[in-house]
Amino acid sequence: MRVTLRDVAEQAGVSVATVSRALSRPEMVSDEARDRIQEISLQLGYRPSREARGIAPGSAGTLGVIVPDLLNPFYPALLKGAQARAREHGLHLLLADAEEAPDGELPLVQTLAPQVDGILLCSSRMSESDLEAASGLTRLCLVNRRHRDLSTVSFDALSGVRAAVRHLVALGHRRIGYVGGPRASRSESERRTALEQVGAELEVEIVDVGHFPPGIQGGISAAEPLLLRELSAALAYNDVLALGLISGLRALGLSVPEDVSVVGWDDIEYAAVSSPALSTVRVPRHRIGALGIDALVAPAGAVTGQRLETRFVPRDSTARRGGTVPERPQQAPEGQRA
């Protein structure tokens, strides 16, 4: 197993931060500590990872991450992946929440930039000109947004959307609602475009149910618009919206999946244990975070573009069309069970 900064720290009986300083900014620790830590590093065979050498000597040993909303459970898992990878490099992470405000991101970059070696900018809503300004302040890696001059980690919505729609079509659904998220989100428009493309491929009608705030309450408020459109199946912008939607449908006297099939997006921790367990599209969030950190510690000048697959995970919130959907109660019995 690879020797890490933590191993050196434990052996030396000091903190990881002290080891990090002793090796990268030896002027900050006592000569005695520096000598002892360098000796232990040699004994244990510790070498900074290849990528970590991209971090300039004299740096703070800290990276920044900016997310649009920490309450969206997509981000904590991404942050965990980023954090684990940062730890392997002996680096700390500082996080900031931009509160979904497109003009709130640049001030955060300005605050973080002097204190970090690079920033992972997740699902940025920044304007192109703000992004330009930000990229002049520190090294950036974008998650969920592409840019020709910056390293990016994104995921391929199309693969997951296609598998989800195929699954619904196989269950007899011919009109599929899209319960959308915030207008300003690029992943929202990407998902919407993917859905329309797949709808055309498979000759399925995609029905726009509207844009909703991506939280439980947003999902609850989508139940009535969905019902008015007489839909037997819907894909939601994310799992939280989907869970809210299921709760909202229940409050209106409808059952999922008997009356309406619901598919989420992300595969958050709760998806598998909710009742019914949520069919959803899994996005490799830990891995996205880890690859983002790798891009920030890569040798200076390296610009990488990673694109990860998404995968449909069928569970219990989708079933054969039928049941008591308003427009076709008479067709119910034949297809009650999936």
Place this chain on the structure above:
Amino acid sequence: MRVTLRDVAEQAGVSVATVSRALSRPEMVSDEARDRIQEISLQLGYRPSREARGIAPGSAGTLGVIVPDLLNPFYPALLKGAQARAREHGLHLLLADAEEAPDGELPLVQTLAPQVDGILLCSSRMSESDLEAASGLTRLCLVNRRHRDLSTVSFDALSGVRAAVRHLVALGHRRIGYVGGPRASRSESERRTALEQVGAELEVEIVDVGHFPPGIQGGISAAEPLLLRELSAALAYNDVLALGLISGLRALGLSVPEDVSVVGWDDIEYAAVSSPALSTVRVPRHRIGALGIDALVAPAGAVTGQRLETRFVPRDSTARRGGTVPERPQQAPEGQRA
């Protein structure tokens, strides 16, 4: 309504950060910008809040928050409360996740301290000596841990525990399991103590089901130990454990609340929309975050100790004792409904 930094920024057509700098570190902005922003501040009647004056002139205008685990949904809501209050003071927040490692916190304080005016340390697992060291590096406020020399914001477990146990006793439960969280957590031991005190008061047997990792999987793994103890009701360390427990019981063929009543803790967003909706104890997380920020921007030297009430929220995961609990199937019928 109070004039905020944001109002000044909007009027001046600049960012909040620029206004903040112009007013607190005028040497960092152009003379022209400084004059214009100062003029607009006067016109609008902006005054920095009384508390904000506790922040030293020349400071970075940034506070830090350290949490033990961002995946625990207790913290994002607390961070949102802290962030909203920080914004009112024209301050940024930087966050760090200590990954439940008691010896991981001091290095984070060391990293953050030179960059911030103070740190909100949430549910700290630090040793007393580390805490001593940390308090020498920057201003601290503790959430969920008390200390005579530091400002603290905590909540009163006893009020919520007492109401939850009374509710279960009224439903006929006489033995109540405690599905515990991590051993190192102070709120865990506080909750356990409160439960034992209330058990003695109300003459109810409190049965220790064990310590579990505070996530969905931890809850699932608690289902069997709970069952072996032939319990008809349990209180879990937090909502996530409770949701996992319900899922684990379901996998063993038992229903909540018909066979076992389950009470969570925190009232996370999902609690109200899970199926069954989770009876739980509400902890005012937004308010805790906001009060923590207030303590950090209070005039230097002010040490405050705030203690907030917790409140039991009955929902659908608790019901009258009866049903198919193994030890007393013959007693079932009379009390099936709560």
